[in-house]
Amino acid sequence: MHLLSLGILAHVDAGKTSLTERLLHTAGVIDEIGSVDAGSTTTDTLALERQRGITIKSAVVSFPLDGVTVNLIDTPGHPDFIAEVERVLGVLDGAVLVVSAVEGVQAQTRVLMRTLRRLRIPTLIFVNKIDRPGADGDAVLAQMGRSLSVPLVPTGEAVALGVPTARFVPGLGPAALDVLADHDDDLLAAHLDGGLSSARVRTALAAQTRRTLVHPVYFGSALTGAGVPELNAGIERLLPPADGDPAGPFSATVFKVERGPAGEKVAYARIFSGTLRVRDRVPFGGEGDGGGEDAGPDGRGTDGGLRGASAEGRVEGRPSDVRDAGRVTHGRDGGPVAVRGADVAVEGAGPDGHAAGRAARRRPEGRVTGLSVFENGTDLRRDSAGAGRIVKVWGLGGVRIGDALGQPGRAYTHHFAPPTLETVVVPGPGADRRSLHLALTQLAEQDPLIGVRHDELRGETSVSLYGEVQKEVIQATLAEEYGLDVGFRETTTLCIERPVGTGHAVEFNKKDANPFLATVGLRIQPAPPGSGVRFRLEVELGSMPYAFFKAVEDTVRETLGQGLHGWRIPDCTVTMTHSGYSPRQSHAHQGFDKSMSSTGYDFRCLTPLVLAEALRRAGTRVHEPVHRFRLQAPVDALGALLPVLARLGAVPETTGAAGAVCVLEGTVPAARVHELEQRLPGLTRGEGELETAFDHYAPVARGTVPERPRTDHNPLNRKEYLLNVTRRVGD
Numbered sequence: 001m002h003l004l005s006l007g008i009l010a011h012v013d014a015g016k017t018s019l020t021e022r023l024l025h026t027a028g029v030i031d032e033i034g035s036v037d038a039g040s041t042t043t044d045t046l047a048l049e050r051q052r053g054i055t056i057k058s059a060v061v062s063f064p065l066d067g068v069t070v071n072l073i074d075t076p077g078h079p080d081f082i083a084e085v086e087r088v089l090g091v092l093d094g095a096v097l098v099v100s101a102v103e104g105v106q107a108q109t110r111v112l113m114r115t116l117r118r119l120r121i122p123t124l125i126f127v128n129k130i131d132r133p134g135a136d137g138d139a140v141l142a143q144m145g146r147s148l149s150v151p152l153v154p155t156g157e158a159v160a161l162g163v164p165t166a167r168f169v170p171g172l173g174p175a176a177l178d179v180l181a182d183h184d185d186d187l188l189a190a191h192l193d194g195g196l197s198s199a200r201v202r203t204a205l206a207a208q209t210r211r212t213l214v215h216p217v218y219f220g221s222a223l224t225g226a227g228v229p230e231l232n233a234g235i236e237r238l239l240p241p242a243d244g245d246p247a248g249p250f251s252a253t254v255f256k257v258e259r260g261p262a263g264e265k266v267a268y269a270r271i272f273s274g275t276l277r278v279r280d281r282v283p284f285g286g287e288g289d290g291g292g293e294d295a296g297p298d299g300r301g302t303d304g305g306l307r308g309a310s311a312e313g314r315v316e317g318r319p320s321d322v323r324d325a326g327r328v329t330h331g332r333d334g335g336p337v338a339v340r341g342a343d344v345a346v347e348g349a350g351p352d353g354h355a356a357g358r359a360a361r362r363r364p365e366g367r368v369t370g371l372s373v374f375e376n377g378t379d380l381r382r383d384s385a386g387a388g389r390i391v392k393v394w395g396l397g398g399v400r401i402g403d404a405l406g407q408p409g410r411a412y413t414h415h416f417a418p419p420t421l422e423t424v425v426v427p428g429p430g431a432d433r434r435s436l437h438l439a440l441t442q443l444a445e446q447d448p449l450i451g452v453r454h455d456e457l458r459g460e461t462s463v464s465l466y467g468e469v470q471k472e473v474i475q476a477t478l479a480e481e482y483g484l485d486v487g488f489r490e491t492t493t494l495c496i497e498r499p500v501g502t503g504h505a506v507e508f509n510k511k512d513a514n515p516f517l518a519t520v521g522l523r524i525q526p527a528p529p530g531s532g533v534r535f536r537l538e539v540e541l542g543s544m545p546y547a548f549f550k551a552v553e554d555t556v557r558e559t560l561g562q563g564l565h566g567w568r569i570p571d572c573t574v575t576m577t578h579s580g581y582s583p584r585q586s587h588a589h590q591g592f593d594k595s596m597s598s599t600g601y602d603f604r605c606l607t608p609l610v611l612a613e614a615l616r617r618a619g620t621r622v623h624e625p626v627h628r629f630r631l632q633a634p635v636d637a638l639g640a641l642l643p644v645l646a647r648l649g650a651v652p653e654t655t656g657a658a659g660a661v662c663v664l665e666g667t668v669p670a671a672r673v674h675e676l677e678q679r680l681p682g683l684t685r686g687e688g689e690l691e692t693a694f695d696h697y698a699p700v701a702r703g704t705v706p707e708r709p710r711t712d713h714n715p716l717n718r719k720e721y722l723l724n725v726t727r728r729v730g731d
Contacts, residue, residue, distance in 0.1 A: 002067060002068040002069070002241035002242070002388075003068065003069050003071065003241060003242040003388035003389065004068050004069070004070050004071065004093050004094060004235070004239060004240075004241050004242060005071045005073065005091055005092050005093045005094075005242060005270060005388075005390060006070050006071065006072050006073065006092065006093065006094055006095065006096065006235060006239070007072075007073045007075060007088055007089070007092045007094075007095040007096070007121075008020055008072060008073070008074050008075060008095070008096050008098065009075055009077075009085060009095055009096070009097050009098070009112050009116075010077045010097065010098035010099070010108075010109070010112075011077055011099075011100075011103075011106035011107070011108035011109045011112075012076075012077035012078040012079070012108065013077065013100070013103070014077060014098045014099060014100045014103070014106075014109075014128060014129075015098055015100065015128040015129055015222045015223075016055070016074065016075075016077055016098045017041050017055055017074055018041075018128075018222035018223065019096075019098055019126065019128060019222040019228075020041070020042070020061070020072060020074045021033045021034050021041055021042060021222070022222045022223075022225055022228050023063060023072065023228065023231075023232065024042060024061065024063050024072075024377055025225075026225065026228050026229065026232060027063035027064060027065065027232070029061075029062075029063045029064075029376055029377035030042060030377055042061055042377065055074060055075065055076040055077060055078075055081075056076055056081055056084075056473055057076070057081075057084060057256075057258075057446075058073055058074065058075045058076070058084045058085070058087070058088050058255075058256060059073070059074045060072070060073050060074075060268065060374050060379075060390055061074070061374060061377055061378075062373075062374035062375050062376060062377065062378075063376065063377060064376065065232060065235065065236045066236060067236055068235075068236050068241055069375070070235065071374050071389075071390045073088050073091075073092070073390075075088055077108065078469060079107070079108050079111075079466060079467065079693070080465070080466040080467035080468075080469040080470035080473075081466070081470065082108075082111075082416050082466060083416070083419075083447055083448075083449045083466070084447070085112070085416070086416050087255045087256060087401055087402070088255055088256075089115065089116075089119055089121065090253060090255065090270075091253060091255050091270035091390070092121055093121075093122075093239060093240055093241065093242050094121065094122045094123065094124070094235070094239030094240065095116055095121050095122070095123045095124070096123070096124050096125075096126055096231070096235070097109070097112060097113060097116065097123055097124070097125050097126070097215075098125075098126050098128050099125060099126070099127050099128065099140060099144065100127075100128055100129050100132075100140075101127050101128060101129045101130045101132065101135035101136065101137055101140050101158070101161070101219070102129055102132050102133075102134045102135050102136075104139070104140045104143045104144075105140070105143050105144055105147040105148065106691065107630070107691035107692070107693050108693075109147075109148070110147055110148060110693075111416070111693055113148045113150060115416065117150060117212065120212045121212065122209050122210050122211075122212055122238070122239050122240060123212070123215050124209070124215065124216050124217075124218065124231065124234050124235065124238065124239070125144070125152070125215050125216070125217045125218070126217075126218050126219075126220060126227070126231055127140055127141070127158070127217065127218065127219045127220070128220065128221060128222055129221060129222075129223075130158045130161050130162075130166040130168070130219050130220060130221050130226065130227070131161075131162070131163060131164050131165075131166040131221040131223060131224050131226065132162065132221075133162050134162065135158075135161040135162050135166070136161065137157065137158040137161055137219050141154060141217065144217070150215055151179050151182065151183075151213065151214045151215065152179065152214070152215055152217050153172070153176045153179050153180065153205060153209075153214045153215065153216045153217060154172075154173065154175055154176055154216075154217050155170060155171075155172060155176070155216050155217060155218055155230065155234065156168055156169050156170035156171050156172075156218070156219065156227075156230065157169055157171070157173075157219070158219035158220075158227075164224060166221060166224070166226055167226045167227075168218065168219045168220050168226050168227035168230060170230050172198075172201055172202075172205070176201075176205075177191055177196075177201065179214055180201065180204050180205060180208060180214065183208055183213045183214065184204055184208070187200070187201075187204050202237075205238065206237055206238050209238040209239070210238070210239070210240045216234055216238060218230055218231045218234060241388075242387070242388030243387075243388075244271070244272050244273045244274075244387030244388055245273055245274070245387060246274065246275050246386030246387045246388075247274070247275070248273040248274050248387070249273055249274050249406065249407045250271075250273065250274030250275065250276060250280075250282070250405070250406035250407065251271075251272050251273040251274060251404065251405070251406045251407040251408070251409035252269040252270060252271040252272060252276065252391075252404070252405040252406060252409070253269060253270055253272065253402070253403075253404060253405070253409060254267045254268065254269045254284070254399055254400070254401055254402065254403045254404075254405065255268055255269070255270065255401065255402075256268035256401065256446075257399065257400065257401050257445050257446055258446055259442065259445075259446075260394070264394060264397075265394075265396065265397055265399060265445070266392055266393070266394055267392070267393045267396055267399045267403075267405075268390065268391070268392055268393075269390070269391055269393055269405055270389075270390050271385060271386065271387050271388065271389050271390075271391060272387060272409050273387050273407070273409065274386070274387060274406060274407075275384055275385065275386045275387070276368065276371065276384065276385050276386075276391065276393070276405075276406075277368070277371070277383060277384040278368050278369070278370065278371050278383050278384070279367060279368060279369075280367070280368045281365050281366070281367050281368075282365060282366055282367075282368060282396065282405050282406055283363040283364070283365045283405075283406065284363065284364060284365070284366060284396055284398070284399050284403045284404065284405050285363045285364055285398075285399075285400070285403050285404070364398050366395050366396035366397060366398065366399065367395050368393055368394070368395045368396070369394045369395035370392075370393070370394035370395065371383065371384070371385060371391055371392070371393060371394070372391065372392045373385050373389050373390070373391055374389075374390055379392055393405075400445065400448070401445070401446075401448055402448075417625075417693075417694035418449065418464075418494075419449055419450070419451065419464035419465050419466050419494060420466075420493060420494050420625035420670045420694055421464065421465040421466065421467065421491050421492070421493060421494060421670075422453075422462055422463070422464050422465065422491070422492050422493075422494045423462060423463060423465060423471060423488045423489055423490070423491045423492065424460050424461070424462045424488065424489040425440065425461050425462065425463060425474075425486050425487075425488060426486060426487045426488060426489060427484070427485075427486055428484075428485030428486055428487055429485065430485065431484045431485050431486060433459065433461075435482070435484060436461065436478070436484055436486065437452075437454060437461055439478055439481075439482040439484055440452045440461060440463065440478075443474065443477065443478075449464060450463045450464055450465070450474070451463060451464035453711060454711065455709065455711040456711070457711070458709065464494060465491065468491065468674075471488055471491065475487075475488065491674075492671075493624060493625060493669075493670050493671040493706070494567075494625065495565075495567045495622050495623060495624050495625070495697075495700070495706055495708070496567050496568050496569065496570055496622075496623050496697055497563035497564065497565055497567045497568070497569045497620040497621065497622055497623070498526060498529075498569065498571065498572075498620060498621055498623055498697075499524055499525065499526045499569070499572050499615070499618045499619070499620055500526070500618060500619040500620060500621050501526070501618050501619055502523065502524070502525045502526075502618055503523070503524050503613075503614040503615060503616065503617030503618030503619070504521070504522070504523040504524075504577065504614055504617065505521070505522060505610045505611075505613035505614040505617065506519070506520070506521030506522070506577065506578045506610065507519065507520060507521075507606060507609065507610050508578075508580070509580050509581065509582060509598075510582075514606065515722065516602040516603075516605050516606040517581065517582045517596075517597065517598040517599075517602045518548070518580070518581055518598055518602040518603045518606045519578055519579055519580030519581070520552060520576070520578065520579065520603065520606050520607055520610045521576065521577035521578025521579070521610065522556070522574055522575065522576060522577065522607070522610050522611050522614050523574070523575045523577050523614060524572055524573070524574050524575075524611070524614045524615060524618050525572065525573045525574075525575070525618075526571075526572060526573075526618075527571040527572045527573050528571065529571055529696070529697065530571065531571050532570065532571060533556075533557055533560055533569075533570070533571070533572055533573075533574065534572075534573045534574070535553045535556060535557070535574050535575075535576070536573060536574070536575045536576070537549070537575070537576050538575055538576065538577050539576055539577070539578065539579040540579075543579045543580065544579055544580065544581045544598075545581075547600055548579070548581055548598065548600060548603050549576070549579070551600040551603040551604050551607070552576060552579075552603050552607050554604075555603070555604045555607040555608060555611075556574050556607060556611055559607065559608045559611050559612070559712070559715065560572070560574075560611070561712075562708070562710055562711070562712055563615060563620045564615055564616065564619075564620045564716065565620065565622050565705060565706070565707050565708065566707055566708030566709060566710050567622060567706075567708050569615075569620065574611070581598035581602075581603075582596060582597050582598045583597065583598075584597045605725050608712070608713070608715035608721070609715045609718060609721060611715070612715035612716050616716070621699050621700075622699070622700045622705050622706060623697035623698055623699055623700065624669055624670065624671060624697065624698060624699075624700050624706070625669075625670040625694055625696075625697055626667050626668070626669055626670060626694075626695050626696055626697065626698045627667065627668055627669075627670050627673055627692040627693060627694055627695055628665070628666070628667055628692065628693055628694075628695040629650065629664075629665065629666060629667065629668050629673075629676075629690060629691065629692045630663065630664070630665050630690070630691040630692075631663070631664040631665075631680075631688065631689070631690050631691075632661060632662070632663050632664075632688065632689040632690075633661070633662060633664075633680075633683075633684040633687065633688040633689075634660055634661060634662070634684060634685070634687050634688075635657055635660055635661065635662045636660075637683055637684045637685070637687075637688070638662055640683050641664070641683055641684070641688075644676075644679060644683060645664075645666075645668070645676075648668060648669070648672040648675060648676055649668065649669045649672055649702055650666060650667065650668035650669075650672070650676070651666045651667050651668070652664045652665070652666040653665055653666040653667070654666070667695060668692070669698075669702075670694065673692050676690065677690060713725055
């Protein structure tokens with residue numbers, strides 16, 4: 001039997017979890033349909049989910065159809081938990097996007113569809129709640145055509161809408177044929193000749209759906225079951241089953257991590273190739289640096305960097321000796337070595353570095369102590385599982401979300417905007433700070449984007465957020481699962497910094513005020529938004545051991561977490577222009593002398609000083625997150641709205657009116673969104689509707705430039721920094 005990993009996605013309250021219940025009931029997996037309001041659904045297993053009636057964590061459940069076993073992943077609909085959706089997208093074969101027949105397309109609907117299209121995930125659309133008063137199938141179909149801007153193929157029509165007896169009548173009409181013919185000239189010719197059979201149309205629909213050229217649309221009701229059998233048939237016939245060879249090399253991706261009853265880590269993974277067995281030793285993480293979230297399919301960070309060493313010392317196809325690429329300015333006697341004109345990324349270390357490179361390349365391993373697969377609505381222990389399966393794995397203690405298991409396969413990449421809010425977690429009476437930090441660290445295992453940030457100097461811990469609901473959930477989780485009473489300071493906006501120009505700095509070994517046995521030269525340059533941090537070399541690969549190169553790169557990435565104003569620098573190119581070290585020294589008949597020989601500590605301590613000086617010379621500009629908004633309000637409220645929008649820094653770009661209602665679309669600083677939400681009801685007599693979503697970062701143009709307190713040793717203050725990291729303080 002074929003396997004299919006299917007995601008159910010929707011805006012909050014579109015009926016996604018209720019549809020999951022109906023699909024399970026229709027397949028005979030459950031005898032009674034659970035209720036979201038009653039907290040009795042199959043996939044909402046957390047106590048907090050049952051109390052609040054919303055999905056917070058993704059959940060997996062399996063059910064059989066005639067020719068395929070579906071591993072269904074129910075995802076959160078609230079935008080505060082978009083990170084859960086993001087982690088699921090990389091393991092899907094297909095998706096069902098749920099839209100309410102009453103509320104229609106919402107902001108989250110548009111975000112999800114854009115992402116599904118970009119990732120080329122075959123997607124069916126289910127217009128739910130046709131039995132609800134106010135349901136309008138034709139209006140929602142037209143709205144989807146305008147708002148989603150995707151080719152839609154209605155697979156039938158909804159009749160008797162707005163009453164419990166509403167039903168779905170299947171059938172491909174002329175509108176469906178027109179859409180399919182747009183992508184198939186032969187189909188169009190057959191249609192014009194009058195020789196088009198229904199079987200030919202169904203075949204074309206399946207082919208174009210799997211190629212994400214079109215999106216079939218179904219109508220129905222999860223509450224009454226109308227349209228669900230037809231949706232089931234569409235899932236089986238139109239979506240592509242999982243591929244992958246169970247006999248091939250093992251490769252899987254972790255998309256969820258949770259803690260078991262005894263505190264043990266349990267990893268949820270999709271197997272793309274090969275077979276996993278209990279007692280197998282499995283490498284995990286990315287190649288080269290242990291991988292994790294930034295590891296790409298070849299083990300290289302998705303933003304570019306050192307890959308690990310090889311005995312041959314190859315450099316992207318070039319010989320290991322790159323002296324002809326530029327002028328070597330110094331030798332290996334403790335001074336710097338620089339190659340002028342070279343522009344390379346390291347794949348291998350030179351003669352002195354290949355052993356260290358192999359060590360850096362080694363990925364952690366774990367022994368699988370338990371394995372379960374999803375079948376018929378539950379998870380069952382098994383000794384093995386093959387390609388196409390979604391499994392729960394025990395025994396991989398250091399595993400993280402996004403890790404590749406076995407051979408690195410699909411890269412874990414970010415598809416949605418990062419969190420744009422931050423708050424400090426304040427321990428309540430009796431809450432121990434160490435216990436709080438441990439609890440938040442464990443929550444970050446399950447959701448890395450909360451970005452736990454500890455300030456040792458102030459004794460504060462902060463977390464990144466998508467919204468206020470997520471903050472409430474973190475507070476409730478800490479109370480219920482860890483027994484910790486906490487509060488929060490006022491939520492602030494997370495800004496970023498971008499380099500303004502190019503800056504270069506270098507410190508030489510045993511020269512001037514450099515107290516470290518290392519030479520490091522770095523040049524920082526701006527990079528396009530979204531390009532990430534790219535680390536490059538302009539030095540001879542054999543100039544020093546690979547481990548020292550790796551220490552510099554790792555420290556560069558860590559240091560860029562706090563720019564000149566304390567904000568993260570997400571996009572730039574950093575080039576190492578000078579390198580040098582003091583070779584291993586020992587006195588006669590004595591052991592290794594650290595005071596005369598370079599260690600990784602020297603490079604890790606010197607790199608922040610050099611990078612901070614390069615940043616100072618380049619300069620940075622603080623950028624704040626900007627949201628795109630859509631505001632619907634009575635026309636007569638426009639006069640009161642526009643001045644308020646202007647004071648909040650919002651920029652209306654388009655204005656439209658339909659009768660007594662006007663629609664404004666534009667941008668607004670994220671820091672002002674909450675105030676706009678609070679003021680809107682009073683300005684519009686409670687009739688205003690506001691949708692916002694992150695759009696881009698823009699330079700801070702109003703007021704003072706926001707600063708973020710530093711949590712490191714502050715390399716911008718040389719004397720303070722050296723006092724913190726070493727006793728050898730320069731003048």
